[in-house]
Amino acid sequence: MTNTNPSTAYESWSREDLIRRLTQLESGSREAPASPPPQAPKKFDFGAYETRKIALKFCYSGWEYGGLAFQNAPTPLPTVEGVLFDALAHARLVDGEAGLDGCGWERCGRTDRGVSAAGQVVSLYVRSSRRKEATSAQAQAGAASSDSASASTSGPSAVETDGDALAGFDLETSEPTNNSARKAEETHRELPYVWTLNHLLPPTIRVLAWSPIAPDFSARFNCKFRHYKYFFPCAGLSIPRMQEAAALLVGEHDFRNLCKLDPAKQIKTFKRGILSATISPVQGEDGMYVLDLVGTAFLYHQVRHIMAMLLLVGSGLEPPSVISALMNVEDNPGTELPIVDRKPEYQMADGLPLMLWDCGYADQDVDWRSNDGSLSGQGYLHTQMRSIRERSRIHTTLDQHFLQAAEKFHAPEDSKLPLGPGALVLSSASGRPFPSLPKSKSKEEKVNYSVPLGGGTFRRAAEYVPLLERKRLEHVDVVNERWLNTKGARKAARTAGADAVGADE
The missing domain is CATH 3.30.70.580 (Pseudouridine synthase I, catalytic domain, N-terminal subdomain)
Known part of the structure; x- marks a missing residue:
């Protein structure tokens, strides 16, 4: 049966539609009412x-x-x-x-x-939340003053950092320890x-x-500093060796051999300052360690390249001094380190365990606020994130039981790492120390080593080529110049053509 009394929202009907509907009712028509024409959503007025x-x-x-x-x-x-x-x-x-x-x-x-x-x-x-028409004359004067100050600034520039860049910050809690700076409360509810x-x-x-x-x-x-964390299990690794190597990173060094080169950025200097580099156990996570790396700025993939070297050192495949060698890019009188002006071929560490833990700012620059009033739920966010962590723990427990099920049929592999100090011999080619892995006597007795890459990933290798003995990539100046003459030149031509068209219009 046709519904003669449809539920309709007459408030949204136009005058013409209402008249047409009344005419239908007076004539006793059973024709279904026409749907009101869709109305375009009202555009939000940001200018208000x-x-x-x-x-x-x-x-x-x-x-x-x-x-x-x-x-x-x-x-x-x-x-x-x-x-x-x-x-x-x-x-x-x-x-x-x-x-x-x-x-x-x-x-x-x-x-x-x-x-x-x-x-x-x-x-x-x-x-x-302020509407423009409700703004007081005093607030308008303050805004004009801020605009004037902003206009007088030529543009953002790198912040000069003194040697005590970490003063006033607690890297573990990521909160300023001196919280007496700017606490100007708003005169309205934001x-x-x-x-x-x-x-x-x-x-x-x-x-x-x-x-x-x-x-x-x-x-x-x-930003005064960036603090990265890289998590890794200690199985098969020598933590003291890794700690010794990490300490060599502190200070200002040339990290061209510990990053990925992007010629499009045309970087000329690769010196960056590392404020601290420590390796320590993760509280509450048995067998898990973390690299805490704090610096004023970082190059492309720098942290993952550094971690790749620390994993090789921890495995006993490279000595801690390989870090210093990779940062020795030019002749330095008084050092016996080899000059490594071109990056050796190696694979950077996996990205999964890497976390940007914190970005540090001066107290007078920021005033972090998390309480939005009753709408914030007062602790709801913490409860929600704790719930996410609990689900992750369930996944970990399930994975552990999957492993236990597999061990009933597959014996765990005998780890050859970390190699002990006795595995270091002298290379006849250079006289530099490197580990000599036992070679297989036959294909059936082939010995494979799982070289760690972080995040539970690894690379299988029957023989290990010492890092400083490997093939070197091209010098950064050569790579930058080639990009300028190829892709860079084409990009400049496109930009010039677009500017010319814009000028004609």
């Missing part, structure tokens, strides 16, 4: 609100994403910035059509696919940035806190 510059501190599980940085082209996995920006746009905190450039987006440190972060920071302009974003984001990305910042603040250039 004030904007303010803030910093967001957030964490994410890197294995779920195709890296941090937003990509214009489609990617197999979403990027962290892409998901975070979509949440900001959905909440009308930024104008989605204007893109990252439209809100002045800056990140502290880029992480690649598979790499996680517990304290990543971005700075950007977002919508404030939007609940933390709660709003976490309500829209997936559990693999969590916003931890936000801070009001100055107009000339840069998440990248105001």
